[in-house]
């Protein structure tokens with residue numbers, strides 16, 4: 001918890017002092033009441049104690065207002081920092097690590113857990129520290145009136161404190177459980193929202209409703225149990241203070257009768273006991289908010305502890321070997337995979353993959369699950385090659401600073417999402433400085449000019465949730481245009497044209513190859529209509545290179561390729577000798 005307050009500890013101390021000042025002003029009141037009663041008994045002037053009383057009440061109210069505002073503001077500031085740091089951690093963590101996390105649960109940690117933490121940091125930390133301090137001050141003042149009665153009060157509060165502590169311990173576990181359940185519920189809802197059409201098409205609304213209800217019910221049960229414990233802790237605090245009042249009253253009357261205490265002293269002491277209600281219930285409340293805050297910290301820390309991508313990979317490439325930013329100079333020697341190997345867990349996915357993609361188009365084909373996307377992931381360094389190497393421009397890709405490597409590559413993934421509010425923003429996502437001429441030329445290349453001209457707002461048409469609805473093919477063409485605009489040395493397309501018809505796809509590929517004459521294009525496709533235009537075709541089968549060659553050669557030499565061309569190789573076929 002303290003590490004979250006780093007940089008704000010001085011402010012926290014000031015807030016604590018402010019909180020103490022506001023509560024101390026209230027502490028003066030019983031003393032003043034004592035003086036008023038004395039004055040009444042002795043027939044002295046009431047003016048100055050009454051003015052003092054009003055001043056103490058007013059300053060207590062004013063200080064508590066300022067303290068409340070300052071506390072809230074402080075909490076928001078700390079959480080702003082936590083969210084910034086969390087955003088940075090999320091964006092910098094490794095692709096496989098983040099993909100293992102549920103997106104909904106990550107959202108819940110980022111938005112809800114940080115909000116819970118804000119409550120804990122602002123109210124619980126300051127009130128949790130201020131309330132006991134105020135209690136101590138009150139006890140010191142009470143000791144000036146009657147030590148015996150104070151000892152009785154303390155003994156009873158101690159017993160109540162132990163009972164409350166047991167409750168808070170359970171509450172901490174319960175709130176952690178509740179936040180995990182809420183995270184799972186958000187995850188389930190997020191999955192449904194992303195696949196809403198599938199849910200509708202399969203008419204599984206009832207089943208999904210049951211799933212959501214299950215999570216909501218689990219959260220409800222845990223929340224109810226937590227509320228019971230919270231109420232019990234609150235009840236213990238309140239009952240203890242009422243009992244303390246009654247016992248003090250009885251004991252006080254006995255002591256007044258015995259002449260050990262005066263009536264004004266008894267009234268003053270009882271007022272302190274009444275006053276203790278505030279700090280005790282604040283402390284009890286702070287403890288429950290703190291339990292939730294600690295549970296939130298555990299979940300936030302799990303996200304923050306995901307290792308960053310760049311950990312331990314300092315660039316060792318000689319200066320001048322790479323150009324920062326996306327360049328326009330053609331690659332000298334393209335992308336070369338040399339006996340590259342990779343496993344997912346203990347599953348061998350790629351073995352000794354060797355091919356050289358030079359300028360022009362290299363097609364990567366093969367049956368489903370052959371490892372085509374994995375090859376692209378290795379080139380992008382979403383995963384690290386485990387055996388062999390991948391060279392870009394003759395340099396091992398592990399020697400490039402990761403961001404520079406990725407600036408050299410424009411990647412269009414399967415079902416690429418568009419990021420940006422408008423079509424223009426979506427297009428310029430990877431190349432914010434691209435000029436209008438480049439944008440128009442690229443739109444021409446992907447055959448989108450006519451469609452965009454037909455839109456009333458043209459390139460400024462909103463996209464996204466409430467914006468324009470596009471066909472799958474239009475979306476894919478925007479994604480390709482976005483990648484082309486980046487003018488990167490290498491263009492990687494992972495089934496990026498799967499939603500276009502064969503004729504449009506062929507036309508688009510011809511344009512891409514013409515556009516990228518000086519660059520290397522590596523494209524995964526299941527349709528071989530475009531293979532004639534490719535410089536080479538690499539056939540992958542069960543993680544190995546089955547054959548490499550031009551379309552017409554492979555049609556003669558590779559049975560697997562013939563099957564792929566005929567659209568028959570849905571499943572892996574018996575292994576054939578490798579032709580590299």
Ligand SMILES: Nc1ncnc2c1ncn2[C@@H]1O[C@H](COP(=O)(O)OP(=O)(O)OP(=O)(O)O)[C@@H](O)[C@H]1O
Pocket residue numbers: 344345347349366367368369370371372373374375
């Ligand atoms: N994140 C992952 N964790 C574990 N195994 C994976 C993961 N991603 C892919 N695989 C497995 O690795 C193998 C290769 O997958 P990959 O996606 O590279 O094949 P592909 O040739 O691109 O398939 P497709 O043509 O169907 O897209 C498959 O058996 C797949 O089940």
